[in-house]
Amino acid sequence: MRINPAIAFTLILLAAMFGSGIVSASWGYSLGRQALTGIRQPETRPASASTASRGTSQTSDFVLLKEEDILKNVKARIEGGLETTE
Secondary structure, eight states: OOOOHHHHHHHHHHHHHHHHHHHHHHHHHHHHHHHTTTOOOOSSOHHHHHHHHHOSOOOOOOOOOOHHHHHHHHHHHHTTOSOOOO
């Protein structure tokens, strides 16, 4: 029984690709593991710690702007005026 050269070549290429994939994956894993050596996860959630340290008084810096003022500001900037209303 004779082996078809095209099938043999395809199988050789498939084996080479499979082998190179395994080598690449293991190399990437080892590089990533080495890069993360000494890195730990935080002990608490950052959001919880920051809200706990604020206390009970919360000030809001959020200011709603009127649409008219925004449009005047944009129009002044488009027309090249350096004066902006804020």
